[in-house]
Amino acid sequence: MTKSLKNTILEEAISWIKSGQQVALATVVETWGSSPFQIGSKMIINEKGNFLGSVSGGCVETSVITECLELIKNKNSFKKIDFKVSDENAWDVGLACGGEMTVFIEQIN
Amino acid sequence: MKIETLKEIIKKKLSNEQFAVLTNLNNGSSEIFKLGTPISKNFINYKNEIQSYYNLKKSGIIDGTEIFIQNYIKPVEVIIVGAVHITQYLIQYLKDLNFNVIVVDPREYFITKQKFQNIKIINEWPEEFFKKIETSSNTALITLTHDPKIDEPALKYALEKKFFYIGALGSKKTHENRCKRLKEEGFNDEEIASIHGPIGIKIGGKSAPEIALSIVAQLIFETNKYKTI
Numbered sequence: 001m002t003k004s005l006k007n008t009i010l011e012e013a014i015s016w017i018k019s020g021q022q023v024a025l026a027t028v029v030e031t032w033g034s035s036p037f038q039i040g041s042k043m044i045i046n047e048k049g050n051f052l053g054s055v056s057g058g059c060v061e062t063s064v065i066t067e068c069l070e071l072i073k074n075k076n077s078f079k080k081i082d083f084k085v086s087d088e089n090a091w092d093v094g095l096a097c098g099g100e101m102t103v104f105i106e107q108i109n
Numbered sequence: 110m111k112i113e114t115l116k117e118i119i120k121k122k123l124s125n126e127q128f129a130v131l132t133n134l135n136n137g138s139s140e141i142f143k144l145g146t147p148i149s150k151n152f153i154n155y156k157n158e159i160q161s162y163y164n165l166k167k168s169g170i171i172d173g174t175e176i177f178i179q180n181y182i183k184p185v186e187v188i189i190v191g192a193v194h195i196t197q198y199l200i201q202y203l204k205d206l207n208f209n210v211i212v213v214d215p216r217e218y219f220i221t222k223q224k225f226q227n228i229k230i231i232n233e234w235p236e237e238f239f240k241k242i243e244t245s246s247n248t249a250l251i252t253l254t255h256d257p258k259i260d261e262p263a264l265k266y267a268l269e270k271k272f273f274y275i276g277a278l279g280s281k282k283t284h285e286n287r288c289k290r291l292k293e294e295g296f297n298d299e300e301i302a303s304i305h306g307p308i309g310i311k312i313g314g315k316s317a318p319e320i321a322l323s324i325v326a327q328l329i330f331e332t333n334k335y336k337t338i
Contacts, residue, residue: 017112025110078134078137107110108112109111
């Protein structure tokens with residue numbers, strides 16, 4: 001079954017923006033190996049680092065949030081981030097499952 | 110992504126139609142795609158590949174490109190016959206799993222007594238209800254009244270229309286009698302065997318939320334099987 005993401009995350013993004021928050025959207029665009037989350041999984045992050053939804057089982061969320069905060073701060077519009085087990089940061093952001101994934105982050109404006 | 114695109118996605122999702130969202134990972138542009146609608150110049154060069162991924166309902170980065178496509182498919186429709194206690198828990202689980210749910214029960218007393226929120230409830234006999242709606246093999250049926258005069262017209266309809274999942278609550282004995290009656294009505298053994306009865310996987314539960322969970326587990330298993338065929 002292709003489980004489509006629930007409306008709530010996207011709807012919440014709209015309500016965050018309406019209340020004056022800056023919002024970045026992170027989407028899993030590619031996975032290899034045993035990444036637990038499927039393509040299309042989403043998470044939203046505001047300028048304070050609050051977030052909703054998820055892109056992995058908790059393995060890369062912290063890193064995605066940091067990247068989104070940078071994106072918002074620098075007023076960049078998008079970035080593609082690859083997460084691999086072999087990264088030099090593997091201890092911090094690597095996927096414990098041994099999978100790899102690419103996350104696309106973008107500002108909503 | 111533009112907020113307008115985001116609003117459009119939400120609107121399209123609520124309308125339950127198939128569509129896709131395209132994102133160019135090189136320049137960050139995104140737009141909604143639907144078969145038969147024009148594609149902007151950002152994506153026109155990949156028209157054929159986009160259509161092929163769309164038809165396969167496949168999401169991901171299109172091979173050899175920097176185009177990401179996310180397909181939004183029509184959710185599976187689950188028709189529940191019987192507004193009973195188990196139904197309340199079923200609805201909760203099914204909503205989180207993104208199924209579309211309709212509850213049918215001709216007994217007004219049940220519908221008003223049980224608490225159902227934000228759910229489509231039809232106070233009609235199943236045979237009347239099925240005359241009015243359009244179903245497909247993407248539909249599932251769960252019967253929970255174990256009253257033959259309510260459940261069986263629905264089961265017969267689902268068998269004829271080849272619903273991908275049909276489950277009927279009731280003990281082994283109830284189910285045996287049900288199968289006998291369906292056979293007398295002219296359904297063959299294979300059709301009758303396609304009904305999951307007694308419904309649900311065995312988890313040893315007796316309470317309403319446990320039974321609902323066992324039904325949902327079975328439905329998910331069958332849905333995943335069906336979707337990968």
